[in-house]
Amino acid sequence: GAVVSQHPSRVICKSGTSVKIECRSLDFQATTMFWYRQFPKKSLMLMATSNEGSKATYEQGVEKDKFLINHASLTLSTLTVTSAHPEDSSFYICSARSDTEQYFGPGTRLTVT
Amino acid sequence: EDKVVQSPLSLVVHEGDTVTLNCSYEVTNFRSLLWYKQEKKAPTFLFMLTSSGIEKKSGRLSSILDKKELFSILNITATQTGDSAIYLCAVSGGSNYKLTFGKGTLLTVNP
Numbered sequence: 568g569a570v571v572s573q574h575p576s577r578v579i580c581k582s583g584t585s586v587k588i589e590c591r592s593l594d595f596q597a598t599t600m601f602w603y604r605q606f607p608k609k610s611l612m613l614m615a616t617s618n619e620g621s622k623a624t625y626e627q628g629v630e631k632d633k634f635l636i637n638h639a640s641l642t643l644s645t646l647t648v649t650s651a652h653p654e655d656s657s658f659y660i661c662s663a664r665s666d667t668e669q670y671f672g673p674g675t676r677l678t679v680t
Numbered sequence: 681e682d683k684v685v686q687s688p689l690s691l692v693v694h695e696g697d698t699v700t701l702n703c704s705y706e707v708t709n710f711r712s713l714l715w716y717k718q719e720k721k722a723p724t725f726l727f728m729l730t731s732s733g734i735e736k737k738s739g740r741l742s743s744i745l746d747k748k749e750l751f752s753i754l755n756i757t758a759t760q761t762g763d764s765a766i767y768l769c770a771v772s773g774g775s776n777y778k779l780t781f782g783k784g785t786l787l788t789v790n791p
Contacts, residue, residue: 599776599777601778601779608786609783610768610781610782610783610784611723611768611770611779611781612781613778613779613780613781616776616778618776624776660722660723662779664777668714668725668728669714669772669777669779670725671716671722671723671724671725672722673721673722674721674722
């Protein structure tokens with residue numbers, strides 16, 4: 568099946584700094600990528616939908632100025648958590664849509680100290 | 681608002697048992713229903729269902745969709761300890777194929 572990568576897989580940062588997470592579709596072009604957040608023992612919560620070449624669509628309650636999403640090409644989307652705080656610590660997962668399915672990246676564990 | 685409800689939320693069985701996991705949904709412009717297995721990392725894809733009544737099978741796992749009653753079941757026969765995981769049901773809908781996830785069923789298979 569198709570492969571989606573995320574980088575980094577794990578990151579620890581200090582409060583107030585910004586962190587960028589990359590999501591790449593390795594063997595297909597993804598016109599749409601999705602960013603999810605998952606808290607421990609909870610389900611995935613969609614944060615935003617990212618379409619190549621246009622602004623991301625954010626779900627209700629997700630601050631677009633805090634979670635900056637850029638979908639620069641058909642194979643790359645980035646999520647930047649700006650001015651991170653401890654409550655932003657979470658597992659961030661991207662997915663990329665091909666014509667028929669969605670494939671998930673392996674996730675990024677963010678810890679803000 | 682799209683909604684996906686999974687039951688039970690958790691389940692403990694012994695190796696060799698058969699389990700049935702349930703997923704009901706309400707979604708605008710339904711496109712497909714997907715099942716994922718999540719262990720320690722991101723979810724891994726199991727099945728995608730688009731048509732009613734057609735069973736999809738992969739080894740000991742099978743799934744079927746009922747679009748009239750708006751639900752799906754995931755069956756696992758002869759469970760093994762390696763089946764222990766969270767099983768997530770998601771529904772794809774709308775113009776951009778957005779996935780709405782249920783809360784998942786935590787399955788624990790004891791030896």
